[in-house]
Amino acid sequence: MKIYVQSRGFSQEYDYCWLPEVPPILKQYRISDVIQSESPSVVLGRYDNKLLLLITGLEASERTDFQGRRIRNSVAWVGEDSEANEQKLRAIAAYSLRGLLDTDLDKAVKFGGEFGFEVAFDTINYFKVDEVRHFDAKLESKIGRNSEYLRNDIAYELEERCLPKGNGFNNIPLVVVTGIKSANALKQANVWRGLSNLVQGEGWLEPYKKSYLAESALASSSQTHQKNNSLVFVILLIAVIPVFMILFLFIR
Secondary structure: OEEEEEEOOOOOOOOOEEEOOOOHHHHHOOHHHHOOOOOOEEEEEEEOOEEEEEEEEEEEEEEEOOOOOEEEEEEEEEEEOOHHHHHHHHHHHHHHHOOOHHHHHHHOEEEOOOOOEEEOHHHHHOOOOOOOOOEOOOOOEEEEEOOHHHHHHHHHHHHHEOOOOOOOOOOEEEEEEOOOOOHHHHHHOOOOEEEEOOOOOOOEOOOEOOOHHHHHHHHHHHHHHHHHHHHHHHHHHHHHHHHHHHHHHHHO
16 A cells, blocks of 8 residues: 655745645546545545545644645545455545544644655554454445534444445446535535535435546546557657667767
8 A cells, every 4th residue: 555645845936736746546537626636635535456545634733834834734645446445445545534634644743854744654654543344335426514413323334334446336436525516516526425515415316426537537648648658658669769760870
């Protein structure tokens, strides 16, 4: 399981960045499109036989930037789609939804280093969370307002039940909890469990029918992105070869 952390240093030159790098899966599947990353958000999804848990916008307890603004920490776990990894990520997601992860993550991030902050990745890797159970997933998809009650409801479900699998549950954000995203945006993303401050009502809305076309389009978009990258590489290679040939002849 790979772990990535985003934070920043104190001075202006140390802006927000990911260590050790930007998680490729975030760019490939445009994960940031489904959340308001500046606010506390959770994304748990399955993408091309990989599991992703992204948690963003957790405020540091003491660290502030050069303008006195509280620094926000984000963390992502990416691993193979295995039973063991799913259990771990379900447990961490539930822990975060109950508001318990903020302090643990904050303790693992300190000022210093080449990028203005340093991360104790070993500490994050060994976060202590409760074990989860393995009842079958409820397949209906539903959304609601981002409230403590519904966050706890999702947390309990993640602790008790497996994530849904199969047709309609691949290459999508299964769980999305965020700030400012419309109900339509959550539905278009095909979320299985989605909470946003913009969803009206107190409890869960009626289960909605997922759009399999949207999932196919997302997978197609990812494949197109990969093909475009390959095409750019080939074009650059074709352009560079004559230059090297000219230099070689000139040197001779």
